[in-house]
Amino acid sequence: xxxxxxxxxxxxxxxxxxxxxxxxxxxxxxxxxxxxxxxxxxxxxxxxxxxxxxxxxxxxxxxxxxxxxxxxxxxxxxxxxxxxxxxxxxxxxxxxxxxxxxxxxxxxxxxxxxxx
Amino acid sequence: xxxxxxxxxxxxxxxxxxxxxxxxxxxxxxxxxxxxxxxxxxxxxxxxxxxxxxxxxxxxxxxxxxxxxxxxxxxxxxxxxxxxxxxxxxxxxxxxxxxxxxxxxxxxxx
Numbered sequence: 001x002x003x004x005x006x007x008x009x010x011x012x013x014x015x016x017x018x019x020x021x022x023x024x025x026x027x028x029x030x031x032x033x034x035x036x037x038x039x040x041x042x043x044x045x046x047x048x049x050x051x052x053x054x055x056x057x058x059x060x061x062x063x064x065x066x067x068x069x070x071x072x073x074x075x076x077x078x079x080x081x082x083x084x085x086x087x088x089x090x091x092x093x094x095x096x097x098x099x100x101x102x103x104x105x106x107x108x109x110x111x112x113x114x115x116x
Numbered sequence: 117x118x119x120x121x122x123x124x125x126x127x128x129x130x131x132x133x134x135x136x137x138x139x140x141x142x143x144x145x146x147x148x149x150x151x152x153x154x155x156x157x158x159x160x161x162x163x164x165x166x167x168x169x170x171x172x173x174x175x176x177x178x179x180x181x182x183x184x185x186x187x188x189x190x191x192x193x194x195x196x197x198x199x200x201x202x203x204x205x206x207x208x209x210x211x212x213x214x215x216x217x218x219x220x221x222x223x224x225x226x
């Protein structure tokens with residue numbers, strides 16, 4: 001069974017540009033969550049999607065957005081990049097029942113973004 | 117949100133030693149997991165343990181949800197155990213957002 005796949009693994013952008021990251025969840029998992037990891041702030045929740053609907057969003061500016069497709073794959077987008085957006089972006093997939101995540105989160109290898 | 121505190125922040129052990137990592141959380145949770153982050157950044161699942169005790173080889177974990185803490189035990193540590201260990205808890209209210217501790221950085225020296 002394939003795990004969570006994130007692409008690209010590494011990318012370098014300059015301030016002001018935008019970036020799109022992709023996440024393919026484990027087959028059968030319909031909940032996809034995104035987390036940002038930085039040395040200063042640690043691991044922080046960005047958003048969670050289920051059935052193409054964003055159910056929760058963390059405390060991030062509107063420059064951070066995402067979506068989920070009918071096959072449960074998800075993308076997140078960061079517009080007008082800032083130096084502080086340099087981070088490891090981690091995607092997690094999980095089962096969900098009754099509108100809630102059920103069981104374990106499984107993480108991908110992450111997308112490491114550097115903003116120059 | 118839920119506050120998650122992990123201790124100790126850093127730990128250096130001689131190979132073969134045992135250790136206990138602690139995770140305290142500030143509110144009721146419906147989900148708790150322990151992860152090991154490998155050098156490439158991936159979070160590797162160790163335990164899904166919202167309550168009770170589980171064992172997997174040299175690792176075991178215990179969560180006492182009523183007292184809002186969880187413990188991860190590593191016995192007979194090996195150099196491959198080095199890395200950062202994270203505790204993550206799921207919010208009982210929404211069930212969709214997880215809060216992470218700041219991690220325990222473990223170094224096992226031969």
